[in-house]
Amino acid sequence: MTGKQRAYQPTMAIGTALLLVGLWSSCYYPRSKPGWEYMPDMAHGTAYETYSINPFFADSMASRPAVPRSIPRGPYQPFHFSKTPQGYDSAGKHWFMPVGMDEEDLKAGQHHYVIYCAVCHGPEGKANGSIVENPNVVNPYPPPPSYFREDILNLPEGKMYYSIYYGKNLMGAYGKVLNPEEIWQVVYYVKSLQKKYLDSVQAAAASSAAASTPKP
Ligand code: HEC
Incomplete structure (x- = not known):
């Protein structure tokens, strides 16, 4: 070290001491006082x-107000398909169920289904609801299609959503009754009824095939 550098040492010591005092006093006690606030x-x-x-x-x-053109998140997503045959087709191709639907959604879907849909479609989707097949109803409602008819079994989920949202011929619109999340839950439930049906058909076919197979 040179002599020149040594001459700075007292200044550095004083600087360090001031810094330490400053740091120490900034954590000063009691803490009930906020101390000095910058801005x-x-x-x-x-x-x-x-x-x-x-x-x-x-x-x-x-x-x-919300920023113009902003899209709210959560259950209130806009359904931007027009009420036209093109809108129906388009929804079938581009509108999909949210991922991660679970048991809770299935239960909620069944809940909405029993309230809003079962009167016509029947508790199991067999088109035998209480205003369709009921001897006490003087003027029974024309039966809706069964969910297990070929074309309804193959109906894309987006088209199903569309028909629930806008209604279809004799079926009313539910777009103002159920929010998007609830409509998906109902679609999920209807799809689960269809899956159960398809599984049972398959199981029946498998067992009859097994029965008809000649024993070796
Ligand atoms: C008032 C009786 C009635 C009620 C209530 C009703 N539907 Fe329907 N639904 C119908 C009829 C009738 C059709 C056949 C419409 C057509 O194709 O002309 C139908 C058709 C459908 C279809 C096939 C749609 C398509 O695109 O072909 C689905 C899916 C469906 N309903 C689901 C529901 C769900 C889910 C609910 C409850 C939110 C519901 N429906 C409530 C009478 C009803």
């Missing part, structure tokens, strides 16, 4: 009541 407006933003006046905005409204 307190940043630390404690001004809170406004929801419908109060906020002079910051030209229209002085504290609650702000």
